[in-house]
Amino acid sequence: MASKSPIFRPAAVAAALLALASCGSPSSTRDDYYFTEVVFPNGAKIKAEVIRDPLIMQRGMMFRDSLAADRGMLFTHGQPGNFPYWMHNVKVPLDIIWLDSNRNVVEIVHSAAPCPKRPCPDLGGTKPALFVLEVNAGVAKKNNLQAGESLRFIGY
Numbered sequence: 045m046a047s048k049s050p051i052f053r054p055a056a057v058a059a060a061l062l063a064l065a066s067c068g069s070p071s072s073t074r075d076d077y078y079f080t081e082v083v084f085p086n087g088a089k090i091k092a093e094v095i096r097d098p099l100i101m102q103r104g105m106m107f108r109d110s111l112a113a114d115r116g117m118l119f120t121h122g123q124p125g126n127f128p129y130w131m132h133n134v135k136v137p138l139d140i141i142w143l144d145s146n147r148n149v150v151e152i153v154h155s156a157a158p159c160p161k162r163p164c165p166d167l168g169g170t171k172p173a174l175f176v177l178e179v180n181a182g183v184a185k186k187n188n189l190q191a192g193e194s195l196r197f198i199g200y
Contacts, residue, residue: 078093078094079091079092079093079094079199080092080094080118080197080198080199080200081197081198081199082116082118082177082195082196082197082198083195083196083197083198084187084189084195085187085189085193085194085195086187086188088186088187089114090114090115090116090179090183091114091115091116092115092116092117092118092177092179093115093116093117093118094118094120094200095117095118095119095120096120101119101121104117104119104129104134104178105117105134105135105136105138105178106132106133106134107133107135108134108135108136109135109136110135110136111136111138111179111180113180115179116177116178116179116180116183117177117178118175118176118177118178118197119175119176119177119178120174120175121173121174121175121176123174124144124145124172124173124174125172125173126169126170126171126172126173127142127168127169127173127176128166128167128168128169128170129153129156129166129167129168129169129176129178130159130164130165130166130167131156131157131158131159131164131167132159132161132162132164133159133160134156134158134159135158136158136180136181137155137156137157137158137180137181138155138156138178138179138180138181139152139153139154139155139156139178139179139180139181139182139183139184139185140152140153140156140167140168140176140177140178141176141177141178141179141184141189141195142168142169142171142173142175142176143173143174143175143176143177143195144171144172144173144174144175145174146194147175147194147195147196147197148192148193148194149189149190149191149192149193149194149195150171150172150173150191151168151169151170151171151173151191152168152184152189152190152191153167153168154181154182154184154185155181155182156181177195
């Protein structure tokens with residue numbers, strides 16, 4: 045019996061490629077694209093992308109060209125601990141804010157500078173925290189945020 049070579053139809057190939065492109069990595073979940081509103085003590089609000097997956101946490105703000113003024117990234121660690129961060133391959137300066145399980149600020153690093161190549165210094169993480177919030181550099185000072193103050197998460 046002679047073997048038949050497959051017939052390639054451009055529309056079928058395009059549909060298959062589109063279906064494959066829309067597939068996420070096995071660790072991707074709906075939580076990867078979940079946002080919550082973070083409210084500062086003075087009432088200022090930002091919309092923060094909530095990150096829970098450890099692999100996505102490692103990427104964080106890397107390779108992003110910008111961060112909108114009213115946006116941030118909220119990392120939710122599984123349990124409290126000391127979590128130093130770094131700015132390797134991060135392109136925009138950030139304020140990094142560590143919060144305990146009660147959402148009280150325990151540490152702030154102001155205006156962390158991008159670090160395009162290694163070695164990059166570890167930043168913060170000297171006090172136990174459950175959450176880490178990254179916002180544009182200057183947001184913490186603009187909102188007069190201090191250690192000991194509480195942030196609220198709406199919709200979290």
